[in-house]
Amino acid sequence: MRVGVLTGGGDCPGLNAVIRGVVRKGIQEYAYEFVGYRDGWRGPLEGDTIPLDIAAVRGILPRGGTILGSSRTNPLKAEDGVRRIKENLAKHEVDALIAIGGEDTLGVATALSGEYGIPCVGVPKTIDNDLSATDYTFGFDTAVGIATEAIDRLHTTAESHMRVLVVEVMGRHAGWIALHSGLAGGANVILIPEQRFEVDQVCKWVTSRFRATYAPIVVVAEGAMPKDGDAVLKDGTLDSFGHVRLSGVGEWLAKEIEARTGKEARTTVLGHVQRGGTPSAFDRWLATRFGLHAIEAVRDGDFGKMVALQGTNIVRVPISDATSKLKTVDPKLYEEAGVFFG
Numbered sequence: 001m002r003v004g005v006l007t008g009g010g011d012c013p014g015l016n017a018v019i020r021g022v023v024r025k026g027i028q029e030y031a032y033e034f035v036g037y038r039d040g041w042r043g044p045l046e047g048d049t050i051p052l053d054i055a056a057v058r059g060i061l062p063r064g065g066t067i068l069g070s071s072r073t074n075p076l077k078a079e080d081g082v083r084r085i086k087e088n089l090a091k092h093e094v095d096a097l098i099a100i101g102g103e104d105t106l107g108v109a110t111a112l113s114g115e116y117g118i119p120c121v122g123v124p125k126t127i128d129n130d131l132s133a134t135d136y137t138f139g140f141d142t143a144v145g146i147a148t149e150a151i152d153r154l155h156t157t158a159e160s161h162m163r164v165l166v167v168e169v170m171g172r173h174a175g176w177i178a179l180h181s182g183l184a185g186g187a188n189v190i191l192i193p194e195q196r197f198e199v200d201q202v203c204k205w206v207t208s209r210f211r212a213t214y215a216p217i218v219v220v221a222e223g224a225m226p227k228d229g230d231a232v233l234k235d236g237t238l239d240s241f242g243h244v245r246l247s248g249v250g251e252w253l254a255k256e257i258e259a260r261t262g263k264e265a266r267t268t269v270l271g272h273v274q275r276g277g278t279p280s281a282f283d284r285w286l287a288t289r290f291g292l293h294a295i296e297a298v299r300d301g302d303f304g305k306m307v308a309l310q311g312t313n314i315v316r317v318p319i320s321d322a323t324s325k326l327k328t329v330d331p332k333l334y335e336e337a338g339v340f341f342g
Ligand code: F6P
Pocket: 010, 011, 126, 127, 128, 170, 171, 172, 222, 275
């Protein structure tokens, strides 16, 4: 058996741990061979490979990023994409593919294994934790840790200058990073894409929080949106889900807070720092287990499936279960956090 492995979409701490788990178990237990495809679906589309053996995965467990490279290439949108992939897999004598990625990468895997008969197993990945059918995706815990550390640091500088600090974290469609890091970091306001916010309410919370030695921290997910009356929708852009997004929501909100409360405000946009560097212990554990179970699914010929964490068990679900619907923040969880607002 020869197995192709690829990583697609935005990178994420833990990708290398998955690759290592897949390759180590595949070679040691099943005597499989591996082909690494470069840059997500671009690799099988263009026949771009790298060797993937025990030596290639040595020492990569704690390394961020992906040794295979990544891209957002979608072969279903390329001319003759499926035919070219089939030809390259045949040329490389690849019998099955393991696709590690988010909604786009896994969406392609669903189509290839369903409509086109290319055997694929999926591994879910995103720091945003917004894929359904799995309790957690690897990368999320690392991102939350980085954001929490940033919030801790911002508390002391905010207090020293008695300023409002607005921290913008990742999360286009779901506020998981904002909610978890906001709670862990003791933020005074948390704003998520799932619930539109009122700037006046945010200002009330901010004002009530100012004390002699205390200055508030506002955590805002990049996809959070003000209610219509407040929105500067002309500045918004439509994302792939057809949602209007206000780019630079953190910066915009800090300006509004300054104008409406008279308090000085600053913004920190954490951006790709949340995706870089070494994965946390939890993410290494989860990613490694995903890798071990993905190669087992290949051995069992269980294609069109994705490994997922449910409770403490790794299970297999149809890949489409993860991509057909986003996993957004439960309103009850958000309400629960509200006790700390203001
Ligand atoms: O990995 C998901 C994500 O981090 C989003 O939260 C973010 O908007 C996006 O990726 C940005 O990715 P890129 O800059 O690679 O397009």
